[in-house]
Amino acid sequence: MDWVIFAILLAACFGAGSTGGLFPPGPWYRTLNKPVWTPPDWLFPVAWTTLYICMAAAGALVAGQPGADVALALWGLQIALNGLWTPVFFGLRRIRLGMGVLAALWLAVAATLVALWQLDWRAGALFVPYLAWVSVAGALNLSVWRLNPDEAANPPEMAR
Amino acid sequence: MDWVIFAILLAACFGAGSTGGLFPPGPWYRTLNKPVWTPPDWLFPVAWTTLYICMAAAGALVAGQPGADVALALWGLQIALNGLWTPVFFGLRRIRLGMGVLAALWLAVAATLVALWQLDWRAGALFVPYLAWVSVAGALNLSVWRLNPDEAANPPEMAR
Numbered sequence: 001m002d003w004v005i006f007a008i009l010l011a012a013c014f015g016a017g018s019t020g021g022l023f024p025p026g027p028w029y030r031t032l033n034k035p036v037w038t039p040p041d042w043l044f045p046v047a048w049t050t051l052y053i054c055m056a057a058a059g060a061l062v063a064g065q066p067g068a069d070v071a072l073a074l075w076g077l078q079i080a081l082n083g084l085w086t087p088v089f090f091g092l093r094r095i096r097l098g099m100g101v102l103a104a105l106w107l108a109v110a111a112t113l114v115a116l117w118q119l120d121w122r123a124g125a126l127f128v129p130y131l132a133w134v135s136v137a138g139a140l141n142l143s144v145w146r147l148n149p150d151e152a153a154n155p156p157e158m159a160r
Numbered sequence: 161m162d163w164v165i166f167a168i169l170l171a172a173c174f175g176a177g178s179t180g181g182l183f184p185p186g187p188w189y190r191t192l193n194k195p196v197w198t199p200p201d202w203l204f205p206v207a208w209t210t211l212y213i214c215m216a217a218a219g220a221l222v223a224g225q226p227g228a229d230v231a232l233a234l235w236g237l238q239i240a241l242n243g244l245w246t247p248v249f250f251g252l253r254r255i256r257l258g259m260g261v262l263a264a265l266w267l268a269v270a271a272t273l274v275a276l277w278q279l280d281w282r283a284g285a286l287f288v289p290y291l292a293w294v295s296v297a298g299a300l301n302l303s304v305w306r307l308n309p310d311e312a313a314n315p316p317e318m319a320r
Contacts, residue, residue, distance in 0.1 A: 002229070004230060005229055007232065008233040008234055008236070008237050009233055009237070011237055012233075012236045012240040013240075013246060013311060015237065015241045015264070016243075018244065019244065019247065022247070022252060022257075023247070023251075059233065059236075063229040063233070067226055068210070069162070069223040069228055069229075069232060070164060070165065070166055071167040071170070072232040072236065073165045073169055073172075073219065073232060073235075076168070076169060076172045076173055076235055076236035077168050077169070077172040077217075079174075079240045080239045080242075080243055081175045083176075083243050084175060084176075084243060087182070087183070087247035088182060091183075091247055091251045091252075092182060092251075097182075104175070113168075131229075149194055153195075
């Protein structure tokens with residue numbers, strides 16, 4: 001485990017994750033129809049903090065191994081997409097575009113998981129909860145789309 | 161030059177860069193007082209597209225070399241921060257917080273440049289225009305802050 005890599009990747013996670021604090025759910029999200037299994041608001045930061053530590057540890061575990069470059073490049077791709085969903089969904093309130101971002105994120109996370117697993121199964125395993133959480137987020141986003149068709153079809157203009 | 165890495169990193173760039181299209185400058189930005197040397201709007205996407213290709217090429221050049229892991233981890237950090245500025249500045253219109261994001265991005269880009277240069281001076285050189293552009297963006301953000309003190313002190317609430 002390379003602690004310098006761990007620290008760098010954890011900083012990247014919290015950079016992407018800062019969008020969660022900058023674009024909070026707010027009253028708009030509370031008025032949306034949501035499925036009964038929607039996780040409570042407090043669970044999101046707890047889950048993400050745990051996942052960030054796992055994600056940084058996964059990258060740090062494989063660092064230095066031959067062939068780690070593809071895994072680390074994919075890691076960079078997934079973190080770039082990770083920070084995109086919150087501004088799109090909570091900032092722009094574009095529910096359908098949020099679904100597109102989550103689909104791209106899911107694919108990037110799955111590809112990173114596979115690349116990590118080929119180097120060290122423990123690193124791949126550390127990405128499993130992340131893929132599961134992104135799957136839940138995707139199901140939630142899809143469900144919000146279906147339950148709020150008018151809102152999804154007519155995203156509000158940002159105050160300009 | 162590893163073309164798989166190049167494609168992955170370029171995808172990460174355009175993931176982060178999509179915030180430029182999602183949070184465009186708009187009327188608010190046009191009403192701000194700006195310095196006389198402010199680059200024209202059309203130059204931003206042209207500059208960023210060029211920089212993205214250089215950034216992806218820089219990472220792809222060093223991939224596979226021993227010690228490339230730190231450079232690629234720093235590359236991941238800088239792309240996570242890269243996608244943050246536009247939603248903060250044009251989305252939230254938080255001029256001072258945008259300055260903080262740019263300062264963190266500048267440090268991450270400078271660190272990546274140094275790590276790349278130690279592996280291959282050409283890879284480091286490909287990051288020089290990027291660091292220069294982030295410096296210009298920082299100077300512009302700072303100048304906008306100074307020229308619009310009321311706007312900087314009282315960021316508008318997002319429509320909720």
